[in-house]
Amino acid sequence: MGAGRTALRVLLAAIALAALGPAPQAAPLEDLTTLPFEQLLGSEVTDAAQFARRITDAASAVSVVTAQDIRDHGVRTLSEALDLMRGLHMTYVGYAFLGERGFGGRAGFAGRVMLFIDGIPAVDNLYDQVFLTHDALIDVALIDRIEYAPGSGSALYGNNAYLGVINIVTKRGRDLDGLQAQVSGASWRDQGTRASWGRRLGDEAEVLLSATRQRDNGIAVADAGRNVTDPAVGAQSEQFFVKARWGRLDVQGMLAQRYVLDRRDASSHDDHMDRNQVLSLNHDVPLNDEWTLGTRLTLGQYGFRSNSETETDSFAVRQDGVWWQLDQRLAFSGQRHRLALGFQARRDPVLRDLDTFVSKEDGSTSTGSWYEHRRAVGVSIEDEFRWRPQWRVTVGARWDHRSASPSAVSPRLALVWAPPEGPWSAKLSQGRATRFASATERMFADGESRPLEHVTTQELVGEYRRDGLRALTSLYRYRTTQLISDAFAYGAVRAEGIETELEWQWEGWRVRASHAWQHARATSGLPMVQSPDRVGKLQVSAPLGSERWRLSLSARTTGTLSMPAEDDSLIRMPATAVLDLTLVARSLMPGVDVRWGVRNATGSRTQAMRQFDAQPGGASMARQWWCDLVWSLR
Amino acid sequence: MSTRWRMARRFVRISMVAAALCALQPAWAQVDERAMKAALLFNFLQFTQWPIPPDEPFRLCVLGRTPLDEHLARLEGKLVLGDRRISVRHVELQGPLAQCHALYLDESQRDRADEMLRRLGNAPVLTITDADGLADRGLMIEIRKRDLKLGFDVNLGTARRANIGFSSRMLKMASYVSSGPL
Numbered sequence: 001m002g003a004g005r006t007a008l009r010v011l012l013a014a015i016a017l018a019a020l021g022p023a024p025q026a027a028p029l030e031d032l033t034t035l036p037f038e039q040l041l042g043s044e045v046t047d048a049a050q051f052a053r054r055i056t057d058a059a060s061a062v063s064v065v066t067a068q069d070i071r072d073h074g075v076r077t078l079s080e081a082l083d084l085m086r087g088l089h090m091t092y093v094g095y096a097f098l099g100e101r102g103f104g105g106r107a108g109f110a111g112r113v114m115l116f117i118d119g120i121p122a123v124d125n126l127y128d129q130v131f132l133t134h135d136a137l138i139d140v141a142l143i144d145r146i147e148y149a150p151g152s153g154s155a156l157y158g159n160n161a162y163l164g165v166i167n168i169v170t171k172r173g174r175d176l177d178g179l180q181a182q183v184s185g186a187s188w189r190d191q192g193t194r195a196s197w198g199r200r201l202g203d204e205a206e207v208l209l210s211a212t213r214q215r216d217n218g219i220a221v222a223d224a225g226r227n228v229t230d231p232a233v234g235a236q237s238e239q240f241f242v243k244a245r246w247g248r249l250d251v252q253g254m255l256a257q258r259y260v261l262d263r264r265d266a267s268s269h270d271d272h273m274d275r276n277q278v279l280s281l282n283h284d285v286p287l288n289d290e291w292t293l294g295t296r297l298t299l300g301q302y303g304f305r306s307n308s309e310t311e312t313d314s315f316a317v318r319q320d321g322v323w324w325q326l327d328q329r330l331a332f333s334g335q336r337h338r339l340a341l342g343f344q345a346r347r348d349p350v351l352r353d354l355d356t357f358v359s360k361e362d363g364s365t366s367t368g369s370w371y372e373h374r375r376a377v378g379v380s381i382e383d384e385f386r387w388r389p390q391w392r393v394t395v396g397a398r399w400d401h402r403s404a405s406p407s408a409v410s411p412r413l414a415l416v417w418a419p420p421e422g423p424w425s426a427k428l429s430q431g432r433a434t435r436f437a438s439a440t441e442r443m444f445a446d447g448e449s450r451p452l453e454h455v456t457t458q459e460l461v462g463e464y465r466r467d468g469l470r471a472l473t474s475l476y477r478y479r480t481t482q483l484i485s486d487a488f489a490y491g492a493v494r495a496e497g498i499e500t501e502l503e504w505q506w507e508g509w510r511v512r513a514s515h516a517w518q519h520a521r522a523t524s525g526l527p528m529v530q531s532p533d534r535v536g537k538l539q540v541s542a543p544l545g546s547e548r549w550r551l552s553l554s555a556r557t558t559g560t561l562s563m564p565a566e567d568d569s570l571i572r573m574p575a576t577a578v579l580d581l582t583l584v585a586r587s588l589m590p591g592v593d594v595r596w597g598v599r600n601a602t603g604s605r606t607q608a609m610r611q612f613d614a615q616p617g618g619a620s621m622a623r624q625w626w627c628d629l630v631w632s633l634r
Numbered sequence: 635m636s637t638r639w640r641m642a643r644r645f646v647r648i649s650m651v652a653a654a655l656c657a658l659q660p661a662w663a664q665v666d667e668r669a670m671k672a673a674l675l676f677n678f679l680q681f682t683q684w685p686i687p688p689d690e691p692f693r694l695c696v697l698g699r700t701p702l703d704e705h706l707a708r709l710e711g712k713l714v715l716g717d718r719r720i721s722v723r724h725v726e727l728q729g730p731l732a733q734c735h736a737l738y739l740d741e742s743q744r745d746r747a748d749e750m751l752r753r754l755g756n757a758p759v760l761t762i763t764d765a766d767g768l769a770d771r772g773l774m775i776e777i778r779k780r781d782l783k784l785g786f787d788v789n790l791g792t793a794r795r796a797n798i799g800f801s802s803r804m805l806k807m808a809s810y811v812s813s814g815p816l
Contacts, residue, residue: 033673037681037804040670041674041784041785043664044665045666046666048668050701203813335749420698
């Protein structure tokens with residue numbers, strides 16, 4: 001493509017020119033202490049090596065992606081951010097699905113990872129699905145950090161925290177401190193706009209407001225393949241975000257909706273829409289120096305609409321889920337103990353599916369409906385006991401009860417050795433997590449009861465940190481009871497694996513490499529779908545002359561995997577390797593940052609998918625050029 | 635090909651040419667972030683008033699080991715407040731924290747911030763951090779990075795309770811001055 005070659009040449013020229021510029025001048029400390037205070041504050045600094053801190057309290061191998069990673073690697077969706085993390089892999093089959101430690105993709109695995117945004121559960125209550133592209137409740141531009149804690153988290157977080165927990169912390173009003181506007185454009189008809197405003201309004205109040213609109217060709221990410229290129233197919237997404245603090249009260253509202261319209265034939269269409277919205281109120285009160293009481297009320301709603309029409313018939317699906325949840329946390333923080341008591345009451349008053357089929361040939365109409373409501377309650381307790389400066393043990397358990405289901409207890413035990421002076425640390429953990437069948441799994445069961453699903457996880461993590469070097473190794477073993485799966489009768493699953501990660505930071509360079517070997521097998525002998533035996537990641541980010549210019553590279557390899565085809569037969573997909581490049585220019589003009597990037601820079605054409613099913617030889621990944629501009633007015 | 639798509643391609647090409655031209659500008663002088671933090675910390679000491687003038691030497695304490703250690707060590711022996719020489723000391727939470735004149739806590743010690751503040755009470759010790767959000771929790775100065783520069787927030791309420799004052803010149807340069815923790 002001529003435009004692509006021109007753009008590539010100009011991009012390379014820009015990189016070369018930036019790289020040829022003089023190296024940044026690092027003034028010695030003796031000079032700096034003699035400079036006037038005002039001059040110090042007006043000077044630009046190079047990034048210091050600093051490994052991202054973790055806020056997730058888990059004894060597993062937690063991965064962190066920060067706003068800096070999001071900016072420098074040109075991350076535009078939550079799925080792309082998670083795809084930077086060790087051992088995780090994404091598959092795109094209509095929606096983006098997260099794969100972890102041998103469990104991946106659709107076929108029901110969506111409901112086995114919990115997602116929190118600022119502590120607010122962000123999972124729909126019909127499919128228990130996490131939305132990770134432009135249908136997500138959050139625009140990645142508003143994210144301060146993402147943490148992924150693999151392993152059973154049910155002892156603390158309850159249902160869904162079965163194979164892992166994703167914690168997202170969003171930016172605060174002070175992080176924007178004014179108005180911010182973003183426009184982006186990319187090949188394959190991708191374009192987006194965002195407007196955000198945030199400010200600290202005195203000691204008591206802080207506000208952040210944001211609205212995002214995105215249009216694309218029906219597939220939100222470049223990795224999903226580019227088979228849908230017909231101009232008659234398109235999608236539009238909208239995300240709205242409000243976060244406000246008034247004293248000790250936090251209010252947060254999030255709404256995301258995505259329409260995909262497929263009008264390829266004059267006589268037929270196939271459209272669908274997802275909408276998620278959540279409103280949360282949180283209040284934290286310190287009772288004294290050691291005890292804190294927190295209360296959170298969350299209201300959520302999910303809606304799915306689908307309308308398909310052919311020359312002979314039409315089919316409409318209308319699904320709705322409404323829920324509210326009250327969480328109370330009583331926390332004690334003493335010299336040796338950190339105790340957390342939790343209580344949760346939840347109600348899902350609306351879980352509904354209405355299907356209408358109309359035959360144009362004989363004019364007949366048939367409808368199907370399913371309706372349910374449910375209640376749930378959970379109680380948790382966890383104590384972290386530090387008996388030596390370098391040793392601590394965590395013991396916890398959670399009891400969950402849900403209407404029309406048996407009760408479940410999820411225990412957790414962790415032992416951590418971490419000398420304050422470092423550089424070595426080790427964590428050993430064992431836990432058991434419970435998963436209740438999702439509403440749609442109960443719906444598809446046609447009245448038959450669904451057993452609970454349990455997983456027992458064991459993990460040993462060793463970590464080394466010194467100066468700019470961090471190395472981590474994790475060995476894990478998972479054992480599940482019979483999995484709930486409508487598509488495949490897996491039976492129980494055993495999975496084990498080894499993950500290694502190496503991170504190095506020096507003079508503005510940041511390098512992170514990881515490799516995960518994983519092996520999951522079902523007792524039924526069926527191969528696990530979307531379960532590659534290895535996942536490799538490499539991220540390199542380097543300043544070009546100064547911190548004003550930065551070039552980043554992100555490479556991902558995924559081993560061979562099985563994908564379900566339209567008839568639920570399995571297709572073996574070849575291994576993939578994808579390379580993304582991003583060039584960031586900061587303060588190109590006052591308040592203006594610009595990013596250019598190319599996804600799948602090598603034009604790898606190894607993986608193929610259709611909109612909802614695997615199909616070798618059909619679609620292929622394509623190179624995608626993109627550019628965005630962020631203007632900040634403070 | 636749609637008009638919108640042609641415009642998008644033109645936008646990408648024009649922006650890349652603009653970037654290439656901008657790349658011709660000389661690289662900006664930038665300094666090491668850690669050295670800059672240590673220099674800012676040195677300046678904070680110059681613009682702070684203690685209820686009783688600190689005795690000799692001026693004890694600048696550092697909680698645990700931090701990535702700034704190498705740069706803070708270079709402040710050893712420098713003069714502050716006219717004729718006081720700085721003595722850099724690494725301390726533990728269980729140590730006599732109230733004997734410090736200033737105490738620096740970094741991101742790696744975040745979990746110990748509340749316990750540290752409890753131990754200090756209203757002792758006249760200037761507390762400084764570069765850990766995000768700790769000024770809200772009661773530390774007196776928080777160094778923050780915004781875009782490519784460093785700034786700082788001041789928790790004036792906590793400082794006043796410890797009878798510590800700051801010069802108006804320093805407060806004027808702060809990104810935000812709050813009256814205290816909630």
